[in-house]
Amino acid sequence: MDDDTPKARWERRTELPLAVASLVFLAAYALRVLAHGMPDVWTDLCLAVALGAWLLFAVDYAVRWRLSGRRLSFVRTHWLDTLVLLLPLLRPLRVVKFYEAVQRRHGRPRLALHARVMVYAGLATLLLGFAGSLAVYQEERGADGATIHTFGDAVWWTCATLATVGYGDVSPVTPTGRLIAVGIMAIGLALLGAVTGTFASWLLQVFAREDDERPPGS
Incomplete structure (x- = not known):
């Protein structure tokens, strides 16, 4: 039976948006680095998109920390999420986590x-x-x-x-x-x-x- 706690429901609802945010962050970062001579307005837009993706991760982390009620133990047991929040280059790992969640949702992994x-x-x-x-x-x-x-x-x-x-x-x-x-x-x-x-x-x-x-x- 699936976990029906508030934290589990939040995680299920945010799996796809956060995976998309990871890919959007990576695309904005790549465009900002590789597109030489891009107008300043586009450079600023890419930066805003990257910061927006980080804000989504920060909100998700804060909500799950609050719902867990575990204080510091949440940081220790969710070390990957903590690293993803602190180190921008690790954010694409959310895509791997989303793939794993999809496998679990379809029952026994193929x-x-x-x-x-x-x-x-x-x-x-x-x-x-x-x-x-x-x-x-x-x-x-x-x-x-x-x-x-x-x-x-x-x-x-x-x-x-x-x-x-x-x-x-x-x-x-x-x-x-x-x-x-x-x-x-x-x-x-x-x-x-x-x-x-x-x-x-x-x-x-x-x-x-x-x-x-x-x-x-x-």
Whole structure:
């Protein structure tokens, strides 16, 4: 039976609007970073849209915190929501959360646990990789001694960093760019560990199942 508490009802009602707000925020941010020479009025509009999306997240967080009645424990148990509120580049993760909520709403998920972990990790990697590329490109372009001059350079660097390869041909030189790099490195390690661990667990289950099905003495 579905949870019918006020907090659960609020979360169900806001799942889709917040997912849309995440995509709108990412689109406004991308347009503001990539559209060089855009008129000031459009730049200000993109900024207003991004701030509006943040305001929606702030209102949602405050309402759920109030409805939970758990004070500080709410922050500890909803650490991802707290990070999404504080760090703008993590807001696209709400799309992953919305996808998970849709799967739950349709009953038993269509994909097995191992496949769901890989799908969620892949979707999170794409969203965060794109957002990270935008952030690094915004900070590095035009900086003294910068090696990231185009958005393509930023995407290449982000892919190498998320994959924990780190070729070193391009790298951030600004303090903010390096701070973003630390976050992308941590995300890359976490996602890589989740995918490889899940894949290894799936292989072990397959081999164990084959052993159980093998006739005695074979």
